Amino acid sequence: MTNIAMPAPVSAEEAQSQERVQTLLAQMGLDEKIGQMSQLQAGGGYVPDHIADAIRAGRVGSVLNEVDLDTINALQHIAVEESRLGIPLLVGRDVIHGFKTIFPIPLGQAASWNTELVEAAARISAAEAASCGINWTFAPMIDVSRDPRWGRVAESPGEDPVLGSAIGVAMVRGFQGSALQEVGAIAACAKHFAAYGAAESGRDYNTANVPENELRNVYLRPFKAAADAGVATFMTAFCEIDGVPATGNHWLLDDVLRQEWSYKGMVVSDWESVVEMSVHGYTHDDSEAAFAAVTAGVDMEMASSSYRDHVEHMVHSGAISLEHIDRMVGRILQLKFDLGLFENPYTHREDHAELLNRQHLKVAKDLATQSCVLLKNEQSTLPLSTTRLESVSLIGPLADDGYEQMGTWVFDGEAQHSVTVATALREVIGRTVEIRHLAGLETTRASSSDDFAEVRQVAAEVDVNILVLGEESFMSGEAHSRANIDLPGQQLELLEAVAAAGKPVVVIIMAGRPLTLDRVMPLADAVLYAWHPGSMGGPAIADLLLGLASPSGKLPVTFPRAVGQIPIYYAQKNTGRPPTDATCLHIDDVPAQAPQTSLGMASFHLDAGFRPLFPFGFGLSYAQFQYVKITTSHHHIALGEYVDISADVLNTGMHEGEEVVQLYVRDLVGSVTRPVRELKAFRRVRLRPGERQRISFRLHTDDLAFYDRNMQWVVEPGHFHAWIGGDSEASLQTEFEVRTA
Ligand code: BGC
Secondary structure: OOOOOOOOOOOHHHHHHHHHHHHHHHHOOHHHHHHHOEEEEOOOOOOOHHHHHHHHOOOOOEEEOOOOHHHHHHHHHHHHHHOOOOOOOEEEEOOOOEOOOEOOOHHHHHHHOOHHHHHHHHHHHHHHHHOOOOOEEOOOEOOOOOOOOOHHHHHOOOOOHHHHHHHHHHHHHHHHOOOOOOOOOOEOEEEEEOOHHHEHHHOOOOOEOOOHHHHHHHHOHHHHHHHHOOOOEEEEOOOEEOOEEHHHOHHHHHHHHHHHOOOOOEEEOOOOOOOHHHHHOOOOOHHHHHHHHHHHOOOEEEOOOHHHHHHHHHHHOOOOOHHHHHHHHHHHHHHHHHOOOOOOOOOOHHHOOOOOOHHHHHHHHHHHHHHOEEEEEHHHOOOOOOOOOOEEEEEOOOOOOOOHHHOOOOOOOOHHHOOOHHHHHHHHHOOOOEEEEEOOOOOOOOOOOOOHHHHHHHHHHOOEEEEEEEOOHHHOOOOOOOOOOOOOOOHHHHHHHHHOOOOOEEEEEEOOOOOOOOOOHHHOOEEEEOOOOOOOHHHHHHHHHHOOOOOOOOOOOOEOOOHHHOOOOOOOOOOOOOOOOOOOOOHHHOOOOOOHHHOOOOOOEOOOEOOOOEOOOOOEOOOOEEEEEEEEOOOEEEOOOEEEEEEEEEEOOOOOEEEEEEEEEEEOOOOOOOOOOEEEEEEEEEEOOOOEEEEEEEEEHHHHOEEOOOOOEEOOOEEEEEEEEOOOOOOOEEEEEEEOO
């Protein structure tokens, strides 16, 4: 069984639009075609002369980073009215997790495991951006990310290809709506193709060393899903893959994307990633770089000008055929037709919903609420009982910082529209509970303990201490990787000072990545991981603290105890020597002059064991969920059949809550070894106290497919284990067999 898709039959509508593209292409000069393949940096709310001239001359297909409506309309006016062929512009922007209404960072959104809400958030982001004339976002970023040092983990859907695919597809649907020409729909962009998330040591832009089999089974899966979902564009990655930069990688962009996947949309380079191929040492100069990118199939060059400077000559010399250029330009024009830009090049604000309106903010709050992950809740410290509470402290550099809570990749959101935890708590309980607010540290990096004496005093005087700690937004995101992912600055010391008071301690962490929290956890009674929660982070967190909502987020990425464990992810391979608690000794338990053979002979770290701090999929609730009675509908099935795997989920607690029920499978033997567990499906369910629901997942044998040694997409008969539970360490297990017939 292979996944080589047949070319889709052309509908009458498609045929007509292809004809429009061909008609236009026939009128275009080569310089105008190359112009369409060029994207220029705009921005600043005015039209610079050199851009106006270039657009007028038909030398620009797209601009990025202008967000002012009047300026965008002016740019479109030059393109439509003053250029020879009147071809409108693609106007691109990084609308990554919101435009004006800022939603949680994508990693936080993934923690909601709620594809409907994620889609709604992307829909709103698109609508707000479209109201300013933007018609293309460089999102979703769907790089599988297994290294929390990498700053761009914040922008990703986490470590898992199945969750990443689901989140990515939801975002594509949200941005693009049901048709690109709808008011408020914009083109999406699956990025960064591919394996950018595997950057060595988590250093941004670093080399990715991924064998083809793993590339296909892990890193490419969300991209395939996005392509199948109709994502309008792809962006190439900055990194090289097996010695060839992604932007000049013919195998990746042509053999896989165009031929195998039959992808028809357009491909854009990343920022100057065409000319950077010479810096990689792959090409000698911009001309060779342009040749490599064009022949690989990068339709549009972002920011740099190697296409404009060199491609014309290559076509004249016969090095690149005109047919090839026509196919590339055709894809760009096709997108412009699909967006309805030829009919409606201008944006009228009155056609669009208001920015930051109540419904937008409500979705932002709901998504922030569902993205928070409760990591610890000793003795039911949370939710706080307002009837018994007289005073709380609110301490920490992020308790009242509307800017930092928005997170990375926010160009258009404004701090003034953020509601902080301090504001929200005051609003909800400020009349009845004394809230003693002090930052303790000016920033998350600050090293002065000048305010600690006051912190100690306040911490001793209140009923409960609430700290909002974490990372500032600049500590994650592009080019913002960290080698040490502890809480920065003196925050641990701040927490120690508070904990010493002996009152219950609630820690909220806002961060763009999993932090190493080994030393934080023992100091806190409750820990709520809020990522960077966006504009409505404060109200969402206040509701969770006070029990107006129950936490329901689940980790989309494994939390290591120590940086030295990285990469650590649940879908690891078993190895020939898998560790167990019995085989895994700790360095402190090893006697002096230990004999060579006393150390368990298993795959673990002497000083960190083998377990993460928190596994993928983990997250507590105020409800108590229990899983029982797992069954399979069939003990064996034939290829092409399905099996239903079911379990009862009970809420044995006192609170209503939502749980993300997860199904994991292990293929025990494969012609290439299979991970110890793979997420196959998940579902959010809401259960009242005492309620019990039977949850069934239908698994078709196609869902068990993977790329084998020959890079064929196959299902191999054999034995499978399956688990249903609340995280990737779920213990409720069943099994089934797949037979050839
Ligand atoms: C990033 C892309 C982004 C582009 C445009 C690049 O530096 O890698 O993700 O879309 O800039 O801003």
